Amino acid sequence: MPDVLDRTVGLPAPSTLPDERAARRTLLDQVARLENELSQLFCSTWPRTDMPRPLVAGRGGPRLLSLGELEELRDELADRVSDSRRALSDRTWVEEQNRRLIEQMLLAPERYKWVRVSHEDIGEPGCRHWHVRPRWSFIGMLMGWWRVVISSGCPLAT
Numbered sequence: 001m002p003d004v005l006d007r008t009v010g011l012p013a014p015s016t017l018p019d020e021r022a023a024r025r026t027l028l029d030q031v032a033r034l035e036n037e038l039s040q041l042f043c044s045t046w047p048r049t050d051m052p053r054p055l056v057a058g059r060g061g062p063r064l065l066s067l068g069e070l071e072e073l074r075d076e077l078a079d080r081v082s083d084s085r086r087a088l089s090d091r092t093w094v095e096e097q098n099r100r101l102i103e104q105m106l107l108a109p110e111r112y113k114w115v116r117v118s119h120e121d122i123g124e125p126g127c128r129h130w131h132v133r134p135r136w137s138f139i140g141m142l143m144g145w146w147r148v149v150i151s152s153g154c155p156l157a158t
Contacts, residue, residue, distance in 0.1 A: 020067060027070040034077035041084045047125045048091060095123040102130050109146040127154035 065073065098121040105112045109132045118129040128151050134140035135147045 023067055024070065027067065027074055030074050031070065031077060034074065034081055038077060038081050038084060041081065041088060045084075045088055045091075048123060050091075091123070095121070098122045105130060105132055105148050109148050110144060113146060127151070 098117050101112070101115070102117050102122070105115060105117070112132045113134075114132060116129055116131040119126040131149050131151070132146055133149050135145040140146070
């Protein structure tokens, strides 16, 4: 079958790819937005050390990615953002439960014998912890005298 002729000149029309600039720009904007969101999520998790890191795998060195590769990158970043949000949500829920536990321990220490909650359990830096112990050791344990002992922080370096 003959090529389509250009009617003005009578020559065959060149076979060109459709203009990908608009699609490429849209995908690059989406990738940039997702990378920004992923970095903001990472920064909001500080000082938690058990949260996912916002590292994105390399794509074979510096080069121009095809539309398919850009779509894969966008989908991978969207999954990472979703996973990071879920992990942060789960972690903040646990931290809120630990804060409530501290409040309950302070109100009724006899119900929470030997329970210990650290600063790390509520998402804060430092070495402080809340520990329910008997007042006056063994005698307090027999008498039911319990109290919450709050540590003063990190031990001194030796």
